[in-house]
Amino acid sequence: MSATTAQDKQDQQDRIQMRVNKILETRLETDKDTLDALNGLSSFFTENTLQNRRNLRSQIERRSVEINEKFLKAFREVKITLDAVCTDLDTMAQSVQTMKSDLEASKALTHDLIAQTNKMQQERERLEVHQQIAEAFLARFQLSVPEHQMLYGTTKDAPIVPNFFKVLDRVQFIHTECRMLMQCGYQTAALDIMEEMTLYQEGALERLYRWTQNHCRNLDNSEIGPLVVEAMSRLQDRPVLFKYVIDEYAIARRAVLVRQFIEALTEGRPGGNSKPIDLHVHDPKRYIGDMFAWLHQSIPNEKENLTVLFKKCDKHDNSEQMQKALSYIADGVCHPLKVRVETVLNSEKDTIILFAISNLLRFYQQIMKQVVQGGSLEQFLIDLQKTSEDIYLEALATQVRSVLQRPSGTSMALQPPQRDLVPPPSVGHLLNILKEILSVATMVDGRQADITKIVSCVIDPLLQSVQESASHLPTVDMAVYLLNCLYHMQSTLTVYEYMDERVERLQAQSDAQIDTLTSEQASSLVANLNLGPIYTILQSNQTKIEKNLLKIFMSKMDAFLEMPGVLLLPQIQLIVSSAHRTTVQRRSFNVILAIYKQIYERVYDPANGFEEPEALLSKSPEQVGQILKA
Incomplete structure (x- = not known):
């Protein structure tokens, strides 16, 4: 028992020792709780007396009770407030419950309305999508009001503007897109739209035709604008309308060309830059040359204008129409040109001038043929050149006959040979005329036919006349006379081209006379x-x-x-x-x-x-x- 007590005491001392050590080891400056406690203690423990130290515990306990009472009082107020809140919450819960009950009742009553509202909302969203699709469809496959006005014009005489062709292209685009629409299964809508676009297109082309026709009808010297060129390219898909416009243009330009030709003949160019062509009627070559030079300058201008008019058209398909239009325009000058040229040809008697005019006509006929093919002008120039050729050949034949006639005029024969048997002067005169004509003929195109005809026109009657005049001579004299005449002809023709055959024929006749003379000389x-x-x-x-x-x-x-x-x-x-x-x-x-x-x-x-x-x-x-x- 004593041992246990001693042990307990020892344990107690150890504990006390540990506490003391702990107190001694404690560092008050770092112990926040202890510092706070000491701060609180300093508020009421002002004097460190024995009585105060003895009463410290009771004061602390009393102060603790006061604090708890204050806390209780404050907590009571909180409780009262919390109770009020709980009461309010209970009231609110009851109200919520009531509202919930009312809501459930209303929900049961408005279930169909809500379902219908939701359905209508979905329908509205679907209709909005359809509206967007319809608007996009109409924007793609229908014309807007401004486009429709642009296509048909706000007034009856509204002019064509560049945007017109854009709208027309859009109409064609919509018409083409309808084929794709048909492939997607919308045949009915596609056909209706295609029919509508076709009506739009026909109406627009009819308006474009009237505008273009009127523009071409009033086209004088003004240039052909780009709108007219574009209009012609659109109208070429309507052959009838396209032909009517071309005919109208050709009629207008034909009248202009004839008027300008008459003005150039009678008045000259505006401003007095050139005199009237008719003033040179006394100089046939210049007169006819000036007329054809004017045509050679003006008709290619008409061809250039037609080329501009057909610029955007299919050249292969419309080349024939273009050539016909140009021929019709150029044909207008045939009558005034024919009257003047034929007057000159019928009044001129000089063979050289007539031959020069014929060559001039042939030259311009070839030139014009390269510009204008077909039509009256081409045939007129061919006939005119043929007429001029006949006239100058007839004039040449008349001149030859006048030289070969006897003084009495009764026979186309040379005067009798002289004693020297040389060719008479008339032979030399005719050969000089022939040389003069051939000197011109060798410088023109188609000269082979001209030279052959001219030589035949002179040489053939000359040979006949020489043979006739020699027929009354003795054999030797006749042979010498014919040989001299043939030699004179042969010498004249040898220097010209294309005369090989004629020279060979003359040589054959000369050889016959040489054979005759050889026989006579040998017999002598x-x-x-x-x-x-x-x-x-x-x-x-x-x-x-x-x-x-x-x-x-x-x-x-x-x-x-x-x-x-x-x-x-x-x-x-x-x-x-x-x-x-x-x-x-x-x-x-x-x-x-x-x-x-x-x-x-x-x-x-x-x-x-x-x-x-x-x-x-x-x-x-x-x-x-x-x-x-x-």
């Missing part, structure tokens, strides 16, 4: 050399020739060889061409040489029994040939 030589009997013997194949004949022949032959020209016919010297004289002489000498060679062979043939042939024929054929050639 045979007679003068006493070769007739010997030649007869040679032809009869007799081998024996009398020596007397040979001696007579050789005596004359020797004299002939000394002076070959003595035995030539006098007419041979009258041949104008030295080449022809030489040819006749050479050929006739060759005849004598051939006969001499036969005689020489007979004499020197031992079988014929001629003694001392060297005494009879001392010269060999080769020697004779050399002498005659010399």
Whole structure:
């Protein structure tokens, strides 16, 4: 028991020791609770006396009671307030419960209305989507009011503006889009819209046609605007309307071209820059040249205007219409042009001027053919050129006949040949006229046909007249005269192209006359050399020739060889061409040489029994040939 008590005391001392140590180890400056407690204690424990220390515990307890009373009093007020709040909450809960009951009752009563409202809300949303779709559909497949006004015009005479074509393109676009709409299953709507767009398009094209036609009708010298060009490209899909517009344009421009042509003929260009073309009527070449030069300048301008008008059209499909329109425009000048040209052709008598006019007409006919094809103008120019050609050929033929006529005028023949057998002056005169005409003909296109006709018009009657006048002459004289005339003609024609055939024909006739002269000259030589009997013997194949004949022949032959020209016919010297004289002489000498060679062979043939042939024929054929050639 004592041991236990001692142990308890020891434990108590240890505990006290631990507390003391703990108190000693405590650092008051860091213990917030202790500091707060000491601060609270300092508020009422002012004096550290024994009595106060003894009463400290009771004061603390009393102060604690006061504090608890204050807390209780404050808590009581809180409780009273909380109770009021709870009362209010209970009241509110009852009200909420009542409202809930009322709401459930109202909900039960308005369930159908709410369902209907929700349904209507959904329907409204669906209709709004449909409205948006419908508005988008109408915007894509219908024209707006401004577009409709643009297409049909606000007034009857409203002009066409660039936006018109944009709206027309939109109509075509909608019409095309309807095909895609049909593929999506909206055939009925697509067909209705297509029909509506077709009506719009037809109405718009009808308005465009009237505007374009009126514009073309009043088109004078003003340029063709881009709106007209665009209008023509749209109207080309309506061939009838397109043709009507082209016809209207061609009629208007034809009248303008004719008026301008008449003004150029009678008044000249505005401002006095040029005189009237009719003032040059006294100069036929210039007069006709000025008229065609004006047409050559004006008609291509009309073609350029048509090219601009057809600029945006399909050229391949409309080229024929364009050419017809140009032909119609150009045909208007045919009548005034024809009257003036034919007046000049019928009044002019100079063959050279008529030929120059004919070539001028041919030149412009080829030029105009490259610009205007078909129509009356092309055929008119062809006929006019043919007429001018006939007129100048007839004038040339008349001039030839007047030169070839006898003074009495009874026969178309040259005057009788003179004693010198040279061509008469009329031959030279006609050939000079021919050269003058051919000098112009060689510088123009198509000259081959012209040269051939001109030469035939002059040479053929001239040859006939020469042959007629020579027919009364002796053979040799006639041959020399014809040869001289033919030579003169041939010399004139040789220098010109395309005359090969004609020159060959003249050469053939000259060769015939040369053959005639050669025969006559050879016959004369045979007679003068006493070769007739010997030649007869040679032809009869007799081998024996009398020596007397040979001696007579050789005596004359020797004299002939000394002076070959003595035995030539006098007419041979009258041949104008030295080449022809030489040819006749050479050929006739060759005849004598051939006969001499036969005689020489007979004499020197031992079988014929001629003694001392060297005494009879001392010269060999080769020697004779050399002498005659010399």
